[in-house]
Amino acid sequence: MKNGALLIPVCLGWLAIFWLLPRAKPRSRILGAIIGLAALLALQATFLPPAGNIVRDGMFYLFSGSAILAATLMITDRNPVYAALWFALTTLSVCGLFLLNSAPFLSAATIIVYAGAIVVTFLFVIMLAQQTANANYDHRAVQPVLASVMSFVMLGALLFALQEWGGIDGKADDVAREGQFVAVDASSKANQFSQPPSSNKTEIGSMRVLGRSLFSDYLYVVELAGTVLLIATIGAIAIAPRRSQGTL
Amino acid sequence: MLDKLINLFPEPARPYVLPILAIVIVLNVNLGVCSYLILLERKLSAWMQDRHGPNRVGPWGLLQPLADMGKLLLKEDVIPGHVNKVLFVLAPGISVFTTFLAFAVVPFGPVPSNLTPGDGQFPFIIAPGVDLGIVFIFAIGSLAVYGIILGGWASNNKYSALGCLRASAQVVSYEIPLGMSVVGLAMLNSSMSIEKIMTNQVEQGFIGWNIWYQPLACVIFFIAAMAEAQRLPFDLAECEQELIGGWHTEYSAMKWGLFFLAEYTHVITISFLTSILFFGGWHFPFIAEATSNYTGATAVKVAVLLTKVFAVIVVIQMLRWTIPRFRFDQLMGLAWKGLIPLATVNVLLVMIVKQFDLHTLWLFPLSIAAFVAAGLMATQSSRPFATKAKPIVEEHGHHVHAH
Numbered sequence: 001m002k003n004g005a006l007l008i009p010v011c012l013g014w015l016a017i018f019w020l021l022p023r024a025k026p027r028s029r030i031l032g033a034i035i036g037l038a039a040l041l042a043l044q045a046t047f048l049p050p051a052g053n054i055v056r057d058g059m060f061y062l063f064s065g066s067a068i069l070a071a072t073l074m075i076t077d078r079n080p081v082y083a084a085l086w087f088a089l090t091t092l093s094v095c096g097l098f099l100l101n102s103a104p105f106l107s108a109a110t111i112i113v114y115a116g117a118i119v120v121t122f123l124f125v126i127m128l129a130q131q132t133a134n135a136n137y138d139h140r141a142v143q144p145v146l147a148s149v150m151s152f153v154m155l156g157a158l159l160f161a162l163q164e165w166g167g168i169d170g171k172a173d174d175v176a177r178e179g180q181f182v183a184v185d186a187s188s189k190a191n192q193f194s195q196p197p198s199s200n201k202t203e204i205g206s207m208r209v210l211g212r213s214l215f216s217d218y219l220y221v222v223e224l225a226g227t228v229l230l231i232a233t234i235g236a237i238a239i240a241p242r243r244s245q246g247t248l
Numbered sequence: 249m250l251d252k253l254i255n256l257f258p259e260p261a262r263p264y265v266l267p268i269l270a271i272v273i274v275l276n277v278n279l280g281v282c283s284y285l286i287l288l289e290r291k292l293s294a295w296m297q298d299r300h301g302p303n304r305v306g307p308w309g310l311l312q313p314l315a316d317m318g319k320l321l322l323k324e325d326v327i328p329g330h331v332n333k334v335l336f337v338l339a340p341g342i343s344v345f346t347t348f349l350a351f352a353v354v355p356f357g358p359v360p361s362n363l364t365p366g367d368g369q370f371p372f373i374i375a376p377g378v379d380l381g382i383v384f385i386f387a388i389g390s391l392a393v394y395g396i397i398l399g400g401w402a403s404n405n406k407y408s409a410l411g412c413l414r415a416s417a418q419v420v421s422y423e424i425p426l427g428m429s430v431v432g433l434a435m436l437n438s439s440m441s442i443e444k445i446m447t448n449q450v451e452q453g454f455i456g457w458n459i460w461y462q463p464l465a466c467v468i469f470f471i472a473a474m475a476e477a478q479r480l481p482f483d484l485a486e487c488e489q490e491l492i493g494g495w496h497t498e499y500s501a502m503k504w505g506l507f508f509l510a511e512y513t514h515v516i517t518i519s520f521l522t523s524i525l526f527f528g529g530w531h532f533p534f535i536a537e538a539t540s541n542y543t544g545a546t547a548v549k550v551a552v553l554l555t556k557v558f559a560v561i562v563v564i565q566m567l568r569w570t571i572p573r574f575r576f577d578q579l580m581g582l583a584w585k586g587l588i589p590l591a592t593v594n595v596l597l598v599m600i601v602k603q604f605d606l607h608t609l610w611l612f613p614l615s616i617a618a619f620v621a622a623g624l625m626a627t628q629s630s631r632p633f634a635t636k637a638k639p640i641v642e643e644h645g646h647h648v649h650a651h
Binding site: 081085088104105107108109111112115116117120121123124127128206207 | 378379380383384386387388390391393394397398401409412413416417419420423427440
């Protein structure tokens, strides 16, 4: 079995998260941390990026490490306000990874939308809600087994797909050409709006290339997403109470 | 002269000398200027209200900022017992960190074109060549609200909590017009880089200043940026009369000072952005043109830019003593029903002009017309954009006002 090695880190990771999820009786965090570290070490065998520039590698490990740590703390923290803050830190770390992979606009937009607006709204709601209640059910995970198994099945599927695809480092056939944001697959190539990628190397990941790719290669997807958002907006307005019925 | 300075350092350190010099200059000048801006603000308010203002420490009260700093540093730094200590200490740090970080992409002088590291030119910007300058500033600015939210929540005080809730709603709302107001600029200049937008204006001369093409965007940007900085017409999060001090009620000594340092740094950043994006940066007719290279031209260019920035700061400070604070629903109404539609119309106008290849100066009358139309709609409609309190008796056919 070629991909059997993937099972070890996924199972170990599941064990760590399952152990760390908040329970009625507090458990040892150190044990969970050790299992989680073992899972990451097991994963490194398959997904370790090729070592290159020492600064870039250092940044990569800094951002990815803080992303994983903050994400774990986000789902295992008992205090919802802290959980929201850890989520913000996760977003920032992931944005750092985007930046390392020459996607500055994606990084800035994610910070503005997620860290700047959505997490702030979460915090807003959490602070307004009663979070000082000391009821037992507020301090433990509701369905720890189901939730953690489901999420790790999804993570396993994602890792499997990534391993099969091989990334743009050469294993796959559809390699991103110069000036392209990602590899364009065959169906997008057939798109009549597609334009040849820019040959200017400094433009890789710039807004010009990103915009051109979005509005030519992925035009239908962008239009579809826009329509879905419009429908959602109309739905929100329809659901909201009329002024005559009294608003907030 | 700069070459000599660079050559003092060992070979591997040389590319870092000028950036570090720029950082040191920006940080120190900012810190010094912030304290004197507070004095300026107090003097201006005194002048506008026919008072004397601070005049005891030093001649004309010029040493007052030093006395204030000494007080803030030596005062007891109280951390109340009922607060969440980690977040309470973290909050002022986040405020200062984010506002200073935003300054990294703001040019403070004539940025040399084709700047390469190690060619001995002073960069006049901390991080040159950022393609997404404006977006970067907005991204960092959207993080600044964490300082306020965390400070208010960690204080465990009802007034602070109210202040931070107001701040979060306000900042999230005003980010939208702030971002949309510069979309038109980006389309006209085909770039989001602050340096590039400045260079484009300078090369076209006085008529190239973006204020002639985007007057509406300038107004929207200025208002939204003031709201992001929580300056007075928009300082509902602080709101001394209702909320004592809002989110910083529980803070004292230098932690409180850090919040104010962040606020004034934010004001400086806004002023730099307004003068660079809309008023031509360091360009001024005859004395600082793109072609002028007489002795000391660089100094004159820096002086021109700083003068523009100073003028904007004075306008911001005078606004504080001119316009009363908004009510919360008026604040939200202004953003969602006033600024955001206007910013959208502005983007639409730029699109029309670009699409039909009209002369870009058409944007000036079109923007003014959009502004006047919006004003007419707001004043002539029976329901101005700021929602009126509901009349008490409606079914009798005439309005009975509560006041």
